[in-house]
Amino acid sequence: xxxxLGRKIGMTRIFNEKGMxxxxxxxxxxxxxxxxxxxxxxxxxxxxxxxxxxxQAGHLGKTKTKxxxxxxxxxxxxxxxxxxxxxxxxxxxxVIVKGLSKGKGFAGTVKRHHFHLGPKTHGSNNYRQPGxxxxxxxxxxxxxxxxxxxxxxxxVTTKNLRVIEVDTEKxxxxxxxxxPGPVKGYVAVWSEL
Numbered sequence: 001x002x003x004x005l006g007r008k009i010g011m012t013r014i015f016n017e018k019g020m021x022x023x024x025x026x027x028x029x030x031x032x033x034x035x036x037x038x039x040x041x042x043x044x045x046x047x048x049x050x051x052x053x054x055x056q057a058g059h060l061g062k063t064k065t066k067x068x069x070x071x072x073x074x075x076x077x078x079x080x081x082x083x084x085x086x087x088x089x090x091x092x093x094x095v096i097v098k099g100l101s102k103g104k105g106f107a108g109t110v111k112r113h114h115f116h117l118g119p120k121t122h123g124s125n126n127y128r129q130p131g132x133x134x135x136x137x138x139x140x141x142x143x144x145x146x147x148x149x150x151x152x153x154x155x156v157t158t159k160n161l162r163v164i165e166v167d168t169e170k171x172x173x174x175x176x177x178x179x180p181g182p183v184k185g186y187v188a189v190w191s192e193l
Contacts, residue, residue: 103153
């Protein structure tokens with residue numbers, strides 16, 4: 001298994017030798033540091049120049065690393081303080097990417113659940129309202145009822161993204177297709193091979 005943490009730079013396109021365009025997402029992958037070694041897993045951190053609170057500083061004190069984005073993976077043969085870089089990935093391999101999707105704030109039922117609009121004519125004033133939310137008997141809102149609320153900022157996993165190019169000088173990973181999350185959002189990339 002190979003794994004690394006990074007930040008999404010954005011999307012662009014590159015052309016292959018046949019002249020076909022390939023949509024790619026660029027991921028900035030600075031060398032990660034192993035911050036904890038357990039019996040079955042290894043915790044890696046994406047180092048950043050951020051101010052840490054005392055619990056975080058205590059947890060990362062042995063490696064003297066400043067990081068707020070930490071993830072655990074089942075990696076073998078690593079010790080505390082080891083560095084993991086982008087050179088472990090090979091062109092053509094499929095990877096799994098996990099990140100937080102873009103947050104869209106408070107959204108109504110039409111945008112959030114794709115409800116149909118009501119009639120806009122003949123004096124109707126309820127063409128973006130949800131309508132009835134249940135019968136009279138339970139006299140409460142049933143759990144799971146689709147209503148207006150917070151949209152986005154969910155954990156999303158995208159599978160089978162192909163590695164198109166690996167830039168070891170600039171520490172950039174080129175993945176074919178879209179990666180969840182906004183620009184500068186944190187992502188975890190791993191391959192189970």
